[in-house]
Amino acid sequence: MNEKTVGMLAKFTGVSVHTIKYYEKIGLLSSARREHSNYRSYDIRACTDIYECMKYKNLGFALKDIRNLIKEADSEAVEDLLKKRLEEIEIALSELQEIKKHVTDYLAETKEIEKKLGNWYIEEMPDFWIRFQTENMEYGKDAQLESDGINFMDYAPESKSVLKISRESLNGIENRFSWGQAVRAEYIEDKVKCGNAWSRQKGYTRIKGGRAFVFYLKITGAYASDGILQKKIREIYREFQQDMDVPGDAYCVRIKITHDEEENDWNYLKIYILLKPES
Known part of the structure; x- marks a missing residue:
């Protein structure tokens, strides 16, 4: 047939x-x-x-x-299309390698926080750019994440949720905190290729790093608004410097969230307190 x-x-x-x-x-x-x-x-x-x-x-x-x-397609066109396809594959492989690195780094980060939970260290806090979006539990005015053509979500997972707790809150004077998204300055300035331009970006704040008191904590509930985290930070810091006030603001970087059988969500935080904060 x-x-x-x-x-x-x-x-x-x-x-x-x-x-x-x-x-x-x-x-x-x-x-x-x-x-x-x-x-x-x-x-x-x-x-x-x-x-x-x-x-x-x-x-x-x-x-x-x-x-x-x-x-x-003639012979030349077939060859050209095959070469074009190879170029596309090279680009895709490069992008996959970058994603692989992000996943590898993030896996290492999650393992590190599990290993170091409950302990404190003296480490270097990196410089980072942050876009604050709340005042306590209220949305900030004009605090949308995209501003002046920059959107920190584009940099995830390098961009991370950060909770800033004021020094006054940590020392029991008042309860003042802000949530935002932050990216290490070294990473984002390298991507943008013009670090000086960041000083002109409206709504972004550059936090200078330095030698810091660092510890890792797992916590659930309304820990910021209820003051639970602030109290916990104060207690842990005073194990390091007995009877001393916390010297500066705390920057609490959320590494991951997990869930238990009782439907509680657990936030894993890496907390930085600069030992000599800028005045």
């Missing part, structure tokens, strides 16, 4: 009826109508076209390029 119905062609080539009909609809395949039954029929050329379609599909070519490759 020199011609096959769509069902027979699907079995013969191992390609679904739906795919064959779709390829015909967009002009990659052609068929004839049988005189008496009005069924589509396909000659042996259809098999060649299907094999070529699937070859290029499995190489990741877009349908418009597949049409060009099997219907129009």
Whole structure:
């Protein structure tokens, strides 16, 4: 038999009826109508076209390029399209490598916080840029995350939720805190390639780092608004400096959130307190 119905062609080539009909609809395949039954029929050329379609599909070519490759392209055009596809793959691999690095770094970060929970250290706090979005539990005015063409969400997971608790709150004078999104200055200034431009960005604050008292904490509930976290920070700091007031604001970087069987969400925080904060 020199011609096959769509069902027979699907079995013969191992390609679904739906795919064959779709390829015909967009002009990659052609068929004839049988005189008496009005069924589509396909000659042996259809098999060649299907094999070529699937070859290029499995190489990741877009349908418009597949049409060009099997219907129009000469030898030079085939070579050009293959080179273009290789360039696309190189870009995709580079992007995947960057994602892999982010996942690897984040996994290491989650492991570190589990290992260090409940302990305190003296470490360097990095400089970072922060966009504050709340005053206590109220949304800030004009505090949308995107401002002047910059959106910290574009930098996730490098951008992190940060809770700033005022020095006065930590020492029991008042309860004042702000949530925001922050990115390490080194990372974002390298991306933007113009660190000085950041000083002109409205709504962004550059926090200068330095030697800091650092500890890791797991906490649940309304810990900021209820003052639970502030009290806990004060207690832990006074293990380090007995009977001393906390010297500066606390920057609480949220590393991850987990959930238990009782539907509590647990926030894992890395907390920095600069030992010599800028006045």
